Amino acid sequence: xxxxxDLKLLGTKESLFTHRVVWAxxxxxxxxxxxxxxxxxKSPLLLELxxxxxKVPVLVHAGKTICxxxxxxxxxxxxxxDGYYPLLPQDPLAKAYARFWAKFVDEKFYxxxxxxxxxxxxxxxxxxxxxxxxxxxxxxxxxxxxxxxxETIGFLDIAVGWIAYWFQFVEEVGDFKVMNxxxxxxxxxxxxxxxxxxxxxxxxPPPEAVRCVFVGFKNxxxxxxxxxx
Amino acid sequence: MATSDVKLLxxxxxxxxxxxxxVLKLKSVDYExxxxxxxxxxxxxxxxxxxxxxxxxxxxxxxxxxxxxxIVQYIDEVWNKNGPSLLPSDPYDCAMARFWAAYxxxxxxxxxxxxxxxxEEEAKATLIKQAAEGLVLLEEAFLKCSKGKDYFGGESIxxxxxxxGSFLGWIKAGEIMSGVKLLDETKTPGLVQWAQRFCSNxxxxxxxxxxxxLIEVLKMIQARLKAAATST
Numbered sequence: 001x002x003x004x005x006d007l008k009l010l011g012t013k014e015s016l017f018t019h020r021v022v023w024a025x026x027x028x029x030x031x032x033x034x035x036x037x038x039x040x041x042k043s044p045l046l047l048e049l050x051x052x053x054x055k056v057p058v059l060v061h062a063g064k065t066i067c068x069x070x071x072x073x074x075x076x077x078x079x080x081x082d083g084y085y086p087l088l089p090q091d092p093l094a095k096a097y098a099r100f101w102a103k104f105v106d107e108k109f110y111x112x113x114x115x116x117x118x119x120x121x122x123x124x125x126x127x128x129x130x131x132x133x134x135x136x137x138x139x140x141x142x143x144x145x146x147x148x149x150x151e152t153i154g155f156l157d158i159a160v161g162w163i164a165y166w167f168q169f170v171e172e173v174g175d176f177k178v179m180n181x182x183x184x185x186x187x188x189x190x191x192x193x194x195x196x197x198x199x200x201x202x203x204x205p206p207p208e209a210v211r212c213v214f215v216g217f218k219n220x221x222x223x224x225x226x227x228x229x
Numbered sequence: 230m231a232t233s234d235v236k237l238l239x240x241x242x243x244x245x246x247x248x249x250x251x252v253l254k255l256k257s258v259d260y261e262x263x264x265x266x267x268x269x270x271x272x273x274x275x276x277x278x279x280x281x282x283x284x285x286x287x288x289x290x291x292x293x294x295x296x297x298x299x300i301v302q303y304i305d306e307v308w309n310k311n312g313p314s315l316l317p318s319d320p321y322d323c324a325m326a327r328f329w330a331a332y333x334x335x336x337x338x339x340x341x342x343x344x345x346x347x348x349e350e351e352a353k354a355t356l357i358k359q360a361a362e363g364l365v366l367l368e369e370a371f372l373k374c375s376k377g378k379d380y381f382g383g384e385s386i387x388x389x390x391x392x393x394g395s396f397l398g399w400i401k402a403g404e405i406m407s408g409v410k411l412l413d414e415t416k417t418p419g420l421v422q423w424a425q426r427f428c429s430n431x432x433x434x435x436x437x438x439x440x441x442x443l444i445e446v447l448k449m450i451q452a453r454l455k456a457a458a459t460s461t
Contacts, residue, residue: 074324075324
């Protein structure tokens with residue numbers, strides 16, 4: 001097991017993408033040093049370690065840098081493999097499906113949610129529709145299963161996990177509602193069970209902190225729009 | 230394994246389909262190729278990929294696998310005894326290959342799509358600059374990943390070679406049509422030599438379409454779009 005000096009995670013306490021990596025490291029029982037980064041005034045350290053995307057999370061392991069949350073998850077899974085909690089399934093087909101759905105969530109659902117949150121008019125409506133369609137698809141995928149990973153949480157649960165917690169604040173601050181326990185009962189059931197998993201429950205930012213960040217995003221976007229006019 | 234056990238739904242001009250064709254060849258996998266005519270979507274395609282309705286789709290047994298890079302990894306894992314692994318065994322090198330492949334698909338190649346659509350000269354110039362900057366990043370990645378060898382994957386073609394290499398036909402087609410060189414010997418010498426090596430590789434050269442044929446396809450698509458726009 002690596003010492004704390006060897007492994008650093010750059011992120012923010014509210015970032016949904018950072019939490020994917022937190023959950024993965026905690027599930028594997030790996031110690032690491034968390035480095036809080038200021039995303040508004042991007043620190044030289046962040047720009048040096050992630051010059052391509054300038055985003056968090058960034059994992060630094062023995063001086064080597066890995067960026068992009070899903071890439072980091074696969075790295076963690078491969079580097080700490082035998083004797084550690086498995087994130088991805090062993091079977092190649094199950095692995096392919098987990099990767100496919102994680103990509104789907106990051107594309108269709110996330111992009112739709114971003115449009116619903118930030119846009120107005122037709123783009124906002126399209127975003128909301130995109131989210132609803134994505135939820136319908138996820139509802140189909142989780143039906144009959146406790147978790148996406150089976151009896152225990154795995155890679156796909158971690159990838160989808162932000163929807164179980166952060167998304168309610170996206171809806172609240174963005175002033176739209178798509179999540180519906182009657183329309184998506186299996187997905188609703190999954191969110192409740194996911195949030196009960198002790199590693200997840202113990203590693204969530206306080207609601208007020210998340211709300212605050214999203215309000216901040218909305219204000220920044222509003223100011224930027226006004227500055228353009 | 231019977232030929233009909235593995236099917237590939239594809240279209241010959243698609244770089245995403247070319248990726249899968251290259252890998253199936255590298256791994257000596259027999260398969261049935263089913264050309265999907267553009268722009269129609271066959272029933273089998275819609276059934277196998279209801280989420281995106283796009284090619285490539287690999288059907289193994291009766292199980293569909295979608296998204297080219299996911300298919301490439303699947304083939305690498307299932308036929309792991311056929312030839313060298315496409316992804317590096319070292320987790321960090323593997324992460325780098327995944328990172329840059331995602332960069333190519335999510336950030337770099339979309340610029341080329343925007344470039345094809347761009348009307349004004351200023352917009353085109355900005356996009357060409359962005360594409361060129363991206364290639365400089367990929368040049369650095371090539372130097373780091375190849376470690377002095379021929380390919381991103383080292384001695385043999387790997388995941389990242391396939392991810393970027395599949396676009397070489399389209400890049401050349403774009404260069405011919407615009408008269409602007411994207412892969413420039415002065416700015417990205419490593420990539421230029423790699424590109425020549427990749428395209429002349431025995432497995433690849435039978436798969437990647439000639440740039441001239443891709444230009445014909447592009448002209449046909451543009452004509453269709455124009456006709457659709459004027460008829461409404």
